[in-house]
Amino acid sequence: MTAAHRKLDNLTAIVDYNRLQIDGDVREVKSVQDLARRLEAFGWRVWEIDGHNWQEIVGALEEARRSKGRPGAIIAHTVKGKGVSFMEGKVDWHGTAPKGEEVERALAELGKAVRP
Amino acid sequence: MALTAEEVQYLAEKALAVRRHIITMTGAAGSGHPGGSLSATDLLVALYFLIMRVDPQRPQWPDRDRLVLAKGHAAPALYAVLAERGYFPVEELLTLRRFGSRLQGHPDMKRLPGVEASTGSLGQGLSIANGMALAAKLDGKDWRVYALLGDGETEEGQVW
Numbered sequence: 528m529t530a531a532h533r534k535l536d537n538l539t540a541i542v543d544y545n546r547l548q549i550d551g552d553v554r555e556v557k558s559v560q561d562l563a564r565r566l567e568a569f570g571w572r573v574w575e576i577d578g579h580n581w582q583e584i585v586g587a588l589e590e591a592r593r594s595k596g597r598p599g600a601i602i603a604h605t606v607k608g609k610g611v612s613f614m615e616g617k618v619d620w621h622g623t624a625p626k627g628e629e630v631e632r633a634l635a636e637l638g639k640a641v642r643p
Numbered sequence: 644m645a646l647t648a649e650e651v652q653y654l655a656e657k658a659l660a661v662r663r664h665i666i667t668m669t670g671a672a673g674s675g676h677p678g679g680s681l682s683a684t685d686l687l688v689a690l691y692f693l694i695m696r697v698d699p700q701r702p703q704w705p706d707r708d709r710l711v712l713a714k715g716h717a718a719p720a721l722y723a724v725l726a727e728r729g730y731f732p733v734e735e736l737l738t739l740r741r742f743g744s745r746l747q748g749h750p751d752m753k754r755l756p757g758v759e760a761s762t763g764s765l766g767q768g769l770s771i772a773n774g775m776a777l778a779a780k781l782d783g784k785d786w787r788v789y790a791l792l793g794d795g796e797t798e799e800g801q802v803w
Contacts (some may be wrong), residue, residue: 528803529770529773529777530769530773530776533773533776533777533780535773535776535777535780535788537776537779537780537785537786537787537788538772538773538776538787538788538789538790539787539788539789539790540769540772540789540790540792541686541789541790541791541792542792542793542794542797543679543682543683543686543714543717543791543792543793543794544794545678545679545682545793545794546794547678547795548793548794548795549795553794553795553798556795556798557798559794559797559798562794562797569803578682578685578686579685581646581650581651581654581655581685581689582645582646582651584685584686584689585646585689585693585694586645588689588690588694589644589694592694592787598776603686605682605683605685605686606682607678607679607681607682608677608678608681608682609662609681609682609684609685610658610659610662610681610684611662611666611677611681614677614678614681617678618678620677620678621676621678621679622674622675622676622678622716623677624669624670624672624673624674624675624677625666625669625670625677626670626673627670629670630666630667630670633666634663634666634667637659637662637663637666638659638663
């Protein structure tokens with residue numbers, strides 16, 4: 528409420544909308560229902576994008592930068608664990624670190640080994 | 644304005660490096676939050692490598708843009724991006740969650756240059772960002788503030 532009241536157009540909120548939180552599906556834990564409409568009702572300008580698409584990410588951030596008079600919110604639809612097949616969309620990987628062979632498998636999927 | 648193929652390639656390579664760091668760091672620490680770090684990676688890479696006006700050599704530059712990692716448990720993603728951007732040595736990433744390390748399980752602005760707010764208590768980050776943005780307005784400055792929230796975090800009353 529403060530952001531819209533104060534016309535903070537120099538503020539951009541980005542929501543990493545990966546649909547999972549520690550206890551499960553966000554909609555089941557406590558649904559915020561239609562997040563975009565809810566933010567708009569609070570006076571924000573809202574963009575909804577694919578949070579893994581570079582053109583959409585940069586396009587929305589640049590539009591938000593140019594937008595005047597209202598704070599901006601970017602709802603970025605993402606995949607929890609993105610980039611590692613056995614982690615993607617699995618709530619178990621919210622707060623669990625990979626071990627031994629899991630690290631190797633993940634790094635193999637992500638290309639060459641990390642430096643150094 | 645659409646990104647060129649070279650720009651997309653540049654961002655994609657940075658994101659891949661950051662994701663590898665996230666796996667290596669959390670694997671070495673034996674704890675941490677890989678899932679929500681990997682989902683936020685592309686957003687943070689776009690911000691720090693293309694969008695935000697920052698200078699890693701001057702982390703306290705008054706006119707810099709600010710990012711508040713409201714979903715503070717995604718600290719591994721932030722640390723990896725900051726290291727790749729040149730705020731501190733990449734080698735330090737492997738100290739994640741160790742006793743005495745600047746890279747705590749949640750970001751500590753008093754320890755690590757480039758961290759704008761100590762976060763992890765969900766719901767507070769957007770309020771902090773509001774205050775920063777209001778400060779810029781009051782001072783007549785043109786720097787911008789970004790807050791990265793989790794979707795679960797929007798359940799917090801303080802966000803509204």
